[in-house]
Amino acid sequence: MDWSLTPEQLEIQRSVAALCSDAHAASEDEAVIWRRFADAGWLGMHLPEAAGGLECGAVEVALLMQTLGLHGMPLPFVQRAIVFGGLLAAVTPDAQPLAATIAGEEIGVALIDPDLTVGDQVGKLSLVGSSVPLPGGHSAKHLLLLDNSQSAAWLVDVGADDVVREDVTLHGAGSAALFHWRDGGHVNAIELPGAECAQAWRDRIEPLAQLALAAFNLGAMEAALSASTAYSRERRQFGQRLADFQALQHLLADAGVDVELTGSLVFGAAMALDAGRDDARRLALSARVYADEAAKRVCKSAIQLHGAIATTDELEVGHHLSRVAVNANQLGTTQQLLRRLAVSAD
Amino acid sequence: MHWPVDSVEEAFRDEVATFLQGALTEDMRRSASRITSIFFEFDCALAWQKKLHAKGWGAPAWPKEYGGPGWSPAQQLIFQEECARAGAPLPYAIGLQMLGPVLMEYGTPAQKARYLPPIINGDDIWCQGYSEPNAGSDLAALATSARREGDSYIVNGQKIWTSYAHRANRMFALVRTADTKKPQAGISFLLIDDMAAPGLTIRPIKSLDGHVEQCEVFFDDVRVPVENLVGEENDGWGVAKFLLQHERGGYSYYIAAQRLLAIVDEVASTQQANTMDADMQVLRARLQTKLEALRFFEYRQVTGDSSLPASAASMCKLAGTELAQVIDELAATLMGPWFGVMQGDIWGLDPADQPIGPAAGAGVMRHYLNNRAATIYGGSAQIQRNLIARELLAG
DSSP states (O other): OOSSSSSHHHHHHHHHHHHHHHHHHTTOOOOHHHHHHHHHGGGTSOOGGGGGGOOOOOOHHHHHHHHHHHHOOOOOOOIIIIIIIIHHHOOOOTTTHHHHHHHSSSSSEEEEEEEEEOOOTTTTTOOOBBBBETTOOOOSSSEEEEEEETTTEEEETTTTTTTEEEEETTTSOEEEEEEEEEESSEEEEEEEHHHHHHHIIIIHHHHHHHHHHHHHHHHHHHHHHHHHHHHHHHEEETTGGGGOOOHHHHHHHHHHHHHHHHHHHHHHHHHHHHTTTTTTTHHHHHHHHHHHHHHHHHHHHHHHHHHHHGGGGGGGHHHHHHHHHHHSSSSSSHHHHHHHHHHHHO | OOOOHHHHHHHHHHHHHHHHHHHHHHHHHHHHHOOOOOSSHHHHHHHHHHHHHHHHHSTSSSSSGGGGGGOOHHHHHHHHHHHHHHTTOOHHIIIIIHHHHHHHHHHHHHHHHHEEEEETTTOOOEEEEBBBBTTTGGGGGGOOEEEEEEEEEEEEEEEEEEEETTTSSSEEEEESSSSSSSSSGGGEEEEEEEEEOOTTEEEEEOTTTSSSEEEEEEEEEEEGGGGEEETTTTTTHHHHHHHHHHHHHOOOOHHHOOOOOOOHHHHTTSSSSSSOOOOHHHHHHHHHHHHHHEEEEEEHHHHOOOOOOHHHHHHHHHHHHHHHHHHHHHHHHHHGGTTTTOOOOOOSSOOOOOOOOOSTTTTHHHHHHGGGGTTTTSSOHHHHHHHHHHHTTTO
């Protein structure tokens, strides 16, 4: 087991960090940053070469996500690249939407386990109501629906008038969209090989996606902790540094343990996925759950330690909590994932 | 960063598993399954030590030149993992994990030759004379004195919380050899190699769980040969700190937690105990995720990850002991009204009595009480937090 980063892995960390810093400095909007990620090849980093990807492993994906979390950059990499791109690559590697997704030219997003009602006519999809908010769904042209229980999958063209997209913003500066279906009517959609989609989701895509969310939260908690230790050395009350109060030292020590344990599990699970170990999928889910809870603890402690200033929009440290709390409800809530871990060895 | 499946390691794992299957007796398994402490039942642990010694595996972490098998850190961990899986006891660790490394680092050739082999074969049982009534977490305040007189030190004073002093034949101790302004500077590391020496009195202390694990040890002009000094006189604090690293790091907290969770699962599956409801299942799953995090944190330590913080051993101890205490709580809940029933003599290789209530949970109450000490000994949880924070806030 080798925990050191290869030159290539260090380079990913370095370039993502540089891109984030530049983007913050120039106040670039998300569309511009997304294009830069595409130009660097990262939108297909996890995909096989045959599908136009770079064949990077879970460790590389985790490093990218950790760096995004560290820099407070809630890009919808998981939703667009890993889930949507991954599902398309699994079933239709030659399709044009995949190439456009990797190139950052078209936006697609996936809705996992919606309550799909397949219509009374064979091959027709009927939907009722609206989707939940999907991070990364803003400006989406494609929506992939995957119903695992029925092993059914559809690719919906969002431009058609039977699906209306409503873009929304998320706390922590991410964006999302809701999709409204024309009530009771059929939705024009291409049916995808559902069994293959469901299999790919279960075996590869979900573990990588959950791990990636965990890695983002790891980066966010590292940022929150380092802001807190820096502030503790600088801020004075009652004539001494915050760093000299034992109550705060112990808050920070607990946060330090949370960060180290989370980092160990995230990268341990990443290495297990890359090595194809038997317990890799379970470890990826465990990493997600542990990171959700640990990141919330650390980000809340960071706010507590900073005091009132951290409850404002002006200080970055409070926004880390928004981001990790948003992530903790994506692709299943922490509690739902814990239930899954509890009832199944899978 | 990668973790290839290593066929040599897997073959080693099979070899260990095969040995364990043959070597463990039913009596040992039964005794080892009733976990009440970080120490396994003494006679069971000793019998197991002798079996391991006969196989040449008596000191898994020691290099070959001192009688160890020369295993890599990865092999040592595999050995521990397989021992837990097979339900083997852990050998008594004070000599193996604490004094052994100290003698290898600081001991004279004569000390190594005399004291290391009987640790492996189980003939010598060492205890650790560190804490005193007025020197607990603040260890450097210790007052037990060793006054030089010819070729001897004359030791006077009192130690407390000395685990298994009543079963040990030797003790290593920290003693004060000089009154210095900085208390750490006047401490020496001494081998008190005869627990039956004139002037040495042992008083066992009955713990909350009704059993004796700790003792008080009194010294009244106890004579110790000067050649039993380890390291330089007045330089014992450095030796002690070296040893503390082994006390904190030489133990796998995640494996210990795994053993406890196995008990939880077994208790939950028995008729007499409470079944796990949905809330308890979620708690069980949550504890498992922390266990996995701890596992990889320990892997980082074993494989020498250079990005580890200096306080990693403190972090591990803090997280590991607190995890074990939460598992105790879950086990207690599962036991329902059976929790708290005092058991008879069911702990050893040859039990006189049958357990009362769910057999799998017979040790749960004792462990619950005994394990309160885990966040106190070896630097309390609060001391560990101080150390971790000191590193985080440095610079």
